[in-house]
Structure formats: C-alpha cells, structure tokens
Amino acid sequence: MTDTIRAIPDRLQSPLERRLKSWETLLFAVAVSIFIVNSFTSPYFLNAWNLSDMTFNFTEKAMIAFAMALLIIAGEIDLSVASIIALASTAMGAAVQVGIGTPGLVAIGLGVGLLCGAFNGVLVTRMGLPSIVVTIGTMSLFRGISYIVLGDQAYRGYPSDFAFFGQGYVFWVISFELVLFALIAVIYFVILHKTNFGRAVYAIGNNPVGAEFSGIRVARVKFILFLLTGLMSGVAAICLTSRLASTRPSIAFGWELEIVTMVVLGGVSILGGSGLIPGVVIAAFVMGLVTFGLGLLNVPGIVMSIVIGALLIGVIALPRLWDKWRS
Amino acid sequence: MKRRIFTSMVAGMSLAAGLMGTSAMAQDNMRIALVVKALGIGFFEAAAEGAEEAAAELGNVEVIYTGPTDTTAEGQIEVINSLIAQGVDAIAISANDPDAVAPALKRAMQRGITVISWDSGVNEEGRMMHLNPSSTALIGNTILKLAADHMPDGGQVAILSASATATNQNAWIAAAEEVLPNYPGIDLVATVYGDDLSDKSYREAQGLMASYPDLKAIIAPTTVGILASCQAVSDAGKIGEINVTGLGLPSEMAGCVASGATESFAIWNPIDLGYSATMIAHALASGAVAEPGAEISTGRMGSVTLDDTNSAAMSDPFTYDASNIDQFKDIF
Numbered sequence A: 001m002t003d004t005i006r007a008i009p010d011r012l013q014s015p016l017e018r019r020l021k022s023w024e025t026l027l028f029a030v031a032v033s034i035f036i037v038n039s040f041t042s043p044y045f046l047n048a049w050n051l052s053d054m055t056f057n058f059t060e061k062a063m064i065a066f067a068m069a070l071l072i073i074a075g076e077i078d079l080s081v082a083s084i085i086a087l088a089s090t091a092m093g094a095a096v097q098v099g100i101g102t103p104g105l106v107a108i109g110l111g112v113g114l115l116c117g118a119f120n121g122v123l124v125t126r127m128g129l130p131s132i133v134v135t136i137g138t139m140s141l142f143r144g145i146s147y148i149v150l151g152d153q154a155y156r157g158y159p160s161d162f163a164f165f166g167q168g169y170v171f172w173v174i175s176f177e178l179v180l181f182a183l184i185a186v187i188y189f190v191i192l193h194k195t196n197f198g199r200a201v202y203a204i205g206n207n208p209v210g211a212e213f214s215g216i217r218v219a220r221v222k223f224i225l226f227l228l229t230g231l232m233s234g235v236a237a238i239c240l241t242s243r244l245a246s247t248r249p250s251i252a253f254g255w256e257l258e259i260v261t262m263v264v265l266g267g268v269s270i271l272g273g274s275g276l277i278p279g280v281v282i283a284a285f286v287m288g289l290v291t292f293g294l295g296l297l298n299v300p301g302i303v304m305s306i307v308i309g310a311l312l313i314g315v316i317a318l319p320r321l322w323d324k325w326r327s
Numbered sequence B: 001m002k003r004r005i006f007t008s009m010v011a012g013m014s015l016a017a018g019l020m021g022t023s024a025m026a027q028d029n030m031r032i033a034l035v036v037k038a039l040g041i042g043f044f045e046a047a048a049e050g051a052e053e054a055a056a057e058l059g060n061v062e063v064i065y066t067g068p069t070d071t072t073a074e075g076q077i078e079v080i081n082s083l084i085a086q087g088v089d090a091i092a093i094s095a096n097d098p099d100a101v102a103p104a105l106k107r108a109m110q111r112g113i114t115v116i117s118w119d120s121g122v123n124e125e126g127r128m129m130h131l132n133p134s135s136t137a138l139i140g141n142t143i144l145k146l147a148a149d150h151m152p153d154g155g156q157v158a159i160l161s162a163s164a165t166a167t168n169q170n171a172w173i174a175a176a177e178e179v180l181p182n183y184p185g186i187d188l189v190a191t192v193y194g195d196d197l198s199d200k201s202y203r204e205a206q207g208l209m210a211s212y213p214d215l216k217a218i219i220a221p222t223t224v225g226i227l228a229s230c231q232a233v234s235d236a237g238k239i240g241e242i243n244v245t246g247l248g249l250p251s252e253m254a255g256c257v258a259s260g261a262t263e264s265f266a267i268w269n270p271i272d273l274g275y276s277a278t279m280i281a282h283a284l285a286s287g288a289v290a291e292p293g294a295e296i297s298t299g300r301m302g303s304v305t306l307d308d309t310n311s312a313a314m315s316d317p318f319t320y321d322a323s324n325i326d327q328f329k330d331i332f
Helices: A002-007 A015-020 A023-041 A048-055 A059-073 A081-097 A102-126 A131-150 A160-167 A176-194 A196-206 A208-213 A218-244 A255-265 A277-296 A301-326 B002-025 B042-058 B073-086 B102-110 B136-149 B167-178 B198-211 B223-235 B250-259 B270-285
Strands: A169-171 B030-035 B061-066 B090-093 B114-118 B129-132 B155-161 B186-193 B215-220 B243-246 B264-267 B295-297 B303-305 B311-313 B318-321
Touching: A023 A277, A023 A301, A048 A176, A048 A277, A048 B073, A059 A176, A059 A196, A059 A218, A059 A255, A059 A277, A081 A102, A081 A131, A081 A218, A081 A255, A102 A131, A102 A160, A102 A218, A160 A176, A160 A218, A160 B102, A169 A176, A176 A196, A176 A218, A176 A277, A196 A208, A196 A218, A208 A218, A218 B073, A255 A277, A255 A301, A277 A301, A277 B073, B030 B042, B030 B073, B030 B270, B042 B061, B042 B270, B061 B073, B061 B270, B073 B090, B073 B102, B090 B102, B090 B270, B102 B114, B114 B270, B129 B270, B136 B167, B136 B186, B136 B215, B136 B243, B136 B264, B155 B167, B155 B198, B155 B223, B167 B186, B186 B198, B198 B215, B198 B223, B215 B223, B223 B243, B223 B250, B243 B264, B250 B264, B250 B318, B270 B295, B303 B311
Parallel strands: B030 B061, B030 B090, B090 B114, B114 B129, B129 B311, B155 B186, B155 B215, B215 B243
Antiparallel strands: B264 B318, B295 B303
C-alpha cells in the first residue's frame, strides 16, 4: 500500500535532487569514505601498484555480477556461477593436456560457460522450475563433475601467452582484467539502460504476467539472461585460471554468495524489478576497497566477512530507517 | 557543490599522503609474514608461537601471522597481494595449493620480497626454498629408535603400517629397515597393513600379538594405526609388555601415554617448524643465498642444508612422552 502512495508523489523531485538522493550517490559516498579511511589507516594504500593489485580482488567476481544483476532484476537467480567457473576451468585444463593452444582454450572456456548457462536456462524456462532450486542443483552438479575428473589432482602447464588474461597489463598499472571489467560494465550499461531488451528485463521483474501480455517473450528473455550469466562465468573462468596458472576442483569456491552480495549492495532489489549497473560498479569497488584496506591492516579474514556483512545490512537498512524516522 | 566535495576529497587525500610518509619512515623492523593455510587451526597457532620466539631471539623482527578464513588458494592470494602491498621483507607460507599461489609469490619475489615455503610446499618457481618438517631417512630412524630406547635387552618388534601402497609409509619403513643393523638385538619380525582403517588396524594388531607372543613393541608410522594398536594392546591387558610407538597426534595419543600403553611417539613439532621457518626467512632476507648445497642456520634447531630442489629437512621428528604430552595435546 505504502508503495503505491510513494509511486505517485504530489510533487516531482527535480532531477538533481533525485540524483543526490539516489542509492548510487549514497554508495559512492561510502566508497569515497572507505577510500579516505584506508588512506589514513595504512601507509601502503595510496600506491598505484597496490591499488592495481586491489582490483584483482573483485574484477572477476564483478564480471559475473553484471550478468547476475540483470538476472536478479528479471526476478531469477543463478547460484551455480562459481561451479560453472570450476567446470569451465577443468575443461580448459583437460584441453591443455592434449596440447590445445590459447585461442582454443578461450573458446572452450566460453563454450562450457554458455552450455552450462543454456542447461540452467532450459530447466528454468522450458520445465518451469524455480531458478533457485535448479541452480542449487547445478551448483553441486557442475562442481561435482570437476571433482570426479580431477579428484585431488591439478591441471597445470597452461601456455605462457594464456597468462596474459589474468596477469597481463595493458598500460602501466592498468591490468587486462581491469580493462575487461570496464568494457563489460559499459556493455551491460548499454544493454540494460539503452535497449528494448533492457526495458523487457525490468518489465519481467516487475510483473512477468503483465510482460507476457504486453508481447514480451518472457521465456526467451530469461533464457538469454541465463546464457549471458553462463558466458560471463566462462569469461571469469578464463581470467581466474590464467591468474592461478592451474586448475583444482575447489577453484572459486563460495564465490556465488559474494557475487550476489555485490549485486544487492549495488542497489538491485533481490525481489526483482529495480537496480542500476552503475550501482553494481560502485559496489564492486566498495567490496574491493574494504577487503583490501582491512588486508593491509592484516585483519583476519573472518573479521573481514563480518565487516562485509555489517556493511551490507547497514547500507540497506539505514535508508529504510531514515525514511521511517522522517515519516 | 560537487566541485567542493572533490576539492575537499583531494585535500584529504594529500593530507593522508603526507601523514603516510612519516609513518612509513618510522618502520625499520624487518617484517616477516607467516602465511598459513587458514587461521584458527591449532597446528598453525603453535607455529606462530614458534615464529614469535624466533623474532624475540633475533630482535628487530616483527612477525605478521596471517592467512585466509578457509583453506582456499584464492584466499591466500588475496593475503599475498596485501603483503606485497605492505612491502614486507619476507613471506613464509604453508600453501593451500602448490601451483595456484606460485604466480602471486613470483610477483612478490620480483618486488624484492624473500619467499620461502614450509610444511606444505610451493612449486620450485614460486619460492626460494622449502622447509620440510623432516626427511624420510630421519623419520625411518626415529620410529625404530623410539622402540629400541625402551628395549635395553633387544627383542621382537613388528610394524603396523597404513596400506601396502602408501608411498610415505613405505619409504619410511624402507628407511627404518636400512638402519636396522645400527640397533643390535632388535628383530623386525613382521610388517602388516591396517589400511588406515581403525577396525582393520585393530584386528591386525590383535593378530600380531597372537602370532608373536614375545613381541616387545609395535611400530605404527600412521596416526590411525598407532591409536588402534594402543587400543588393542590395552584391551588385551598387555600394557607394560608391549610398547606401542610410531607417528601420532598428541591430542589423540594423550590417553595412550597416560595409560602407559605408549612410552613415547613422534611427530613434527609445529613450534619448531614456525621457529625454523622464521629463522630461515630472516637469514635469506638479510642476504643469505638459497642454492643447492647451501647451509642456513636455524638458531636453536641447528642448521639445514638445501638439496637439488632447494628443499631442506628441519630435524628428527619431535618425541612426545609423559613429560610433555599435556603441553601439546591441546595444540594439535
């Protein structure tokens, strides 16, 4: 009820006012303050190479987070992304053993990602199963295959030019991964905010039945979103495998929750229907800044998880409390 | 409005940068990072204790004890990145994955950081040297010596191993057989395999007691086998007649030592391991060179010599008995 009242205000805010009060502005302020706090607490923070190293903490996760944001906006979710990384990485590792070169490896990584995404997509859109159930299942399935193939072994021996994806620098401290991250951010910004497809994603998230009756092919859009998420997991698998120069079945373990955290922190409603790509970009930096800043102070990892959790709850709860207090 | 925010931000940052210069200069201790598989594991907490001991002995050394929350390679890489950023002098790591952490450690070495691995090693390209807790020859000798120490008149001993295909155990047993002539009067009558299963090991130990009534000692170079043998000896009422020894964990073996079924047993000592790793990291960061054949001093532990792969063995496994078991049983 309150939602409908808020949707029809008696006075429209000016665009500037709206922008200043937006989630993204709040998040940006949080990012800047973390940046400043970090600069004061650690003498090692403001250093180009160190800041460049920091970006590796989030670039791969953020690539998937963009696709995940679209999926969550459309009211679905994919919890199998980290397992897709494991499977794609295992496939690439197996390919290395039979002597396939870098272009082939990239194709295999992307291909396995797409196949896994398609598998999820078919189960959700054709069989009408809830995506959370399907992807919890495939989360075990995909990683399970990696464990069967590898056991306690590892694939290594990746070609030296393959190392560029995860360890290469395009210009000075600007890593290839950071450039790729920026490029993917722009692509997803255009897809979500400038195309009919993006409008369809919002429409489906807000009201799937209404979207269907408006002539949007809901199942097809959702299927494409699962494909995209699989594809981005493949891209992340290439970068991470290249960075580690080896594959073990435990690769990227637990990333799915960090990626969902990033998306939600970025202002995407977990119930679907709203959220912006710039928010996810800032959220990626916030998480990277927090973990790296605390890492510089040698704060134990478990405290870091607590801080991230508190940040997530805090950033989401505070605006609600503020609204309540004012009304 | 926006510009003002930006200006104040820049001002804040430059102020921060100014402050940093001063605090960075106050830093002249050598900083050695002890990176473990995961925080909150007794074995590694004990290693950190040893590292602090070494730091106190060396003086002007600060130990940074750190590691990820769970035993993942990605977590360790984030930790390594932050240590590179801090410009620590040395990293001593027990790796979750010998391959995955190597690229990050290689980068650390490129930035002038001394990198060694200990306990769980890193590929050769990712470290300057690796410190093994012990070596095959030392372990083989120790398990035999532990039995012989409590058999002044000699007698029969038997070995209860893990599986017949277990690489580690087979190597240790072969090493023990090689030094057998050094222990006159000790007669190795049988080697049986309990497959590292409690019930099978228990039955094999019973079988040994039935087949060799004069048996004086059972040597089990496996944590499962030693515990099962101790149980079998206690249940048969042969405490005092048959001494169970080998490699075991203090937390599991405390009961056996208390009952007298086990006089003493061995395993690497995590405190010594952390101590030696810190000593070596300090030596290498102060200019010592890690190359095959090099000898590096490890303080109260003596010294280690590097082999062809730049690996070294710390010492004999540490012996645990009634005098020190209580101190270690809570650690690991």
